[in-house]
Amino acid sequence: xxxxxxxxxxxxxxxxxxxxxxxxxxxxxxxxxxxxxxxxxxxxxxxxxxxxxxxxxxxxxxxxxxxxxxxxxxxxxxxxxxxxxxxxxxxxxxxxxxxxxxxxxxxxxxxxx
Amino acid sequence: xxxxxxxxxxxxxxxxxxxxxxxxxxxxxxxxxxxxxxxxxxxxxxxxxxxxxxxxxxxxxxxxxxxxxxxxxxxxxxxxxxxxxxxxxxxxxxxxxxxxxxxxxxxxxxxxxxx
Numbered sequence: 001x002x003x004x005x006x007x008x009x010x011x012x013x014x015x016x017x018x019x020x021x022x023x024x025x026x027x028x029x030x031x032x033x034x035x036x037x038x039x040x041x042x043x044x045x046x047x048x049x050x051x052x053x054x055x056x057x058x059x060x061x062x063x064x065x066x067x068x069x070x071x072x073x074x075x076x077x078x079x080x081x082x083x084x085x086x087x088x089x090x091x092x093x094x095x096x097x098x099x100x101x102x103x104x105x106x107x108x109x110x111x112x113x
Numbered sequence: 114x115x116x117x118x119x120x121x122x123x124x125x126x127x128x129x130x131x132x133x134x135x136x137x138x139x140x141x142x143x144x145x146x147x148x149x150x151x152x153x154x155x156x157x158x159x160x161x162x163x164x165x166x167x168x169x170x171x172x173x174x175x176x177x178x179x180x181x182x183x184x185x186x187x188x189x190x191x192x193x194x195x196x197x198x199x200x201x202x203x204x205x206x207x208x209x210x211x212x213x214x215x216x217x218x219x220x221x222x223x224x225x226x227x228x
Binding site for chain 2: 004009032034041042043044045046049089091093099100101102103104105106
């Protein structure tokens with residue numbers, strides 16, 4: 001059974017630092033992996049989607065990498081800002097499912113001004 | 114477009130009460146789903162629908178019913194609320210083209226407490 005883990009559960013860093021969030025999954029057979037952002041009282045917003053054949057995706061200051069063989073993905077945030085404070089979740093889509101995503105519990109990120 | 118809307122935002126129920134969480138989308142998406150989010154756990158799929166009149170169970174369907182009479186609406190019914198159903202509930206929608214379900218749009222959530 002696919003399991004997705006995000007460690008640490010919470011992270012606090014000073015503004016301006018570059019940082020890396022981690023996501024690991026137990027079964028390397030995935031269709032794709034996504035990173036989402038969740039703000040308090042709001043829904044989730046998709047940040048980056050990496051197909052199983054890709055190694056990384058970039059959007060602005062965000063870069064997500066995927067290493068299927070080791071069951072790991074990282075979300076790199078460059079030059080962090082207080083507005084980046086949120087909970088970041090990763091989710092994998094199994095190849096046999098068109099609809100179900102398997103989610104990690106998230107990393108709560110706090111950027112200190 | 115309003116996107117995905119959910120009502121209510123907050124709800125407190127007593128054990129045994131029933132209620133319906135409302136979800137609506139105005140993007141003409143075929144695929145809609147309900148998730149619950151509990152502390153320290155990832156989102157878990159409750160039920161989903163691939164179009165009007167078609168629903169199916171997700172990972173944790175027990176204690177919940179759904180129906181999909183229109184493309185826009187996908188209500189979630191709690192039949193007899195239990196404290197274990199205390200959670201934050203999210204509704205999501207997406208189009209169902211190739212890779213479409215990967216781009217899911219989420220509502221703001223309903224925080225439910227069952228006493």
